[in-house]
Every structure is written in structure tokens, then in C-alpha cells.
Amino acid sequence: MAGYMHAKQDHQRRLRRVEGQVRGLQRMVEEDNYCIDVLTQVSAATSALKAFALSLLEEHLAHCVAEATLKGGPEADAKIKEASDAIARLVRS
Amino acid sequence: MAGYMHAKQDHQRRLRRVEGQVRGLQRMVEEDNYCIDVLTQVSAATSALKAFALSLLEEHLAHCVAEATLKGGPEADAKIKEASDAIARLVRS
């Protein structure tokens, strides 16, 4: 449970940083910053979002998917399929 | 100039939507939403950020890079190299 709270705080911390990056982008566009500098900041925000997703996914595999696997049956297969589909969306986004 | 103002407003509109998506993610984490739903929302925000970057890049090629090309010389080469590096960062982010 302590580990879970820690993960949740870590997720919120990452997301607040992404929000700050997106607000920074709005300021840069408002102040007519040079395109290339704006693009560099977009790449940083995209990488931060992906790092958040990967951290969430690892947690999901370690908890929800592992739990379903222990129960077995069609629900376990469905969880694997669901996780694989989410990974596919992430790889292609 | 009118086209330029239109582009700037379009950029701000896109970025405000991404900010809304990132705030939505914070709410989802706060309310312990299901991981897979959070991951779907992350993919949507990542795609929106990339669409913004691609729109900005097209504008940059059509204006800054084209202008440098007309002047020619080493500055034109430097602009092409700079744009290519930004594309590489985007492709890998």
C-alpha cells in the first residue's frame, strides 16, 4: 500500500511537469519564440509523456495482469490482450 | 500576416487542448481510474502533441527554411541541417 501511494505521487509529479512543459509551449508560441526551440520543447514533453506511460504500464503488468494470470481462464487471456492493445497504441502514437 | 495570425491562434488552440488532456490525466490518476483508460488518454495526448509539432514544422519549412534557401550560402545549409535535426528528435521522441 505504501508502494502504491508512492507510485501515485510519482505519477502526479510527472504529470505536473508535463503540464508545466505544455504551458511553457503556450508561452513560447505567444512570444513568437523560434520554431526550432518550440519543437525541441515538444520533443521533451512527448518523451516525458511516454516515460509516464511506460511507468504506468510496468505497474499494470506487475499488478493487474499478474493478478488475472493467477486466477487464469478467459479473464487472464483478456487482460493480456487488453495490455497488448494498449502497448500497440503507445508504440504507434 | 493574416495567415500568420491564424496559424498562431491554431497553435494556441491545439496546445490548450493538450493542456486539458494532461489535466484530465491528473484527475484520472487522482481518482484511481483503470490503468488502460489512463494509457489510452496518454496516447491521445502524445498524438495531439505530435500533430502540433508537424503543423509547426510545415510552417517552418514553408517560411524560415524557404527564406534561407532564397538567400543561399552557408546559412541556407545551416537551416536545412537544423530542421533535419529537429525532425530526427521528433521521430525519436
Added chain:
Amino acid sequence: MAGYMHAKQDHQRRLRRVEGQVRGLQRMVEEDNYCIDVLTQVSAATSALKAFALSLLEEHLAHCVAEATLKGGPEADAKIKEASDAIARLVRS
């Protein structure tokens, strides 16, 4: 076991198609095809490679990771970590 053989044949079929796409790229470069057409073919080959990876990963989660989860202990955690790292490499490649 029959399912396993089927998956293996499916993987080989996908990889032979990617090999054909890469040979096609060599022919296009040799014959000085238009850059944009070459780039379109690169995107197709990259997508095909990622589809192969996603199919392999789903299989890995359904078999190797699920098996380790049933045994439990540090080996199960190690398998989850290993799969997550592979997903991260894929997302960033």
C-alpha cells in the same frame, strides 16, 4: 504446440515480407526513385517491423511472463521488468 508452430510460421512470413520491402528499397535507391516514394516504403517497412514486434510481445506476455507469474517470487518480478524494458526500447525506436 500447434498454436506455437502456427505463431512461428506467422513470424517467418512477416519477416520475409519485411526482407522483401528492404530489398525493394535497395532497388529503388539503385534506380534513383523519387525520395518521397522511397520514404513511403521506409514507413511501410518500419510499420511491418513494429507489427511483428507487437505480435511477438503479446505471445511473450501470454506465455513466458504468465508462466513466471505463476511461479512467483523474484523471478516473476524480473520477467516483468525485462518485458517493460523491451517495451520501452520499442516505444523509443
Added chain:
Amino acid sequence: MAGYMHAKQDHQRRLRRVEGQVRGLQRMVEEDNYCIDVLTQVSAATSALKAFALSLLEEHLAHCVAEATLKGGPEADAKIKEASDAIARLVRS
């Protein structure tokens, strides 16, 4: 012209290496190598394909697009649009 021949040889060298990686993948699948090792090799091949695409794209911007820009008119706009669309496909592949 010498620079052009050099670029063409460089492209072919990169593509032959990707072909070797894809053949290596077929051998790994045939010999039932461990999934994670296969996935690592897929990420390497994907990165190599993207590096080839980025090199080709830089050349395209420096030659075809720059040439069209110097001529100006609707053809220049069309070239920028075409290059931007190819970049978008690459970013999303």
C-alpha cells in the same frame, strides 16, 4: 555529383545492414531464440531504418525542396506539403 554518388553508396550500405538484421531475425525465430533478444534486434533494425529515412530526408530538403523553392510558385508550396506529409508518415510509423 561526387557527393551524390557518395550519398547513394552510403544509402545502399545502410540498407544492406538492415537486410542483414532482418535475416538475423529470421534465424533467431527459426532457432527459437529468447523473445526479448528478438525484440532487442527488432528495435535495432527499426532504428537503422529510421536513420536511413532521416538521412534521405535531409538530402531531399537540401536538394529537391531547395530547388523548388528557388523556382517559387505553386510547385514550391506543393514540394513543402509533400515533404511535410512524408515526415508525418515517418513520425507515426
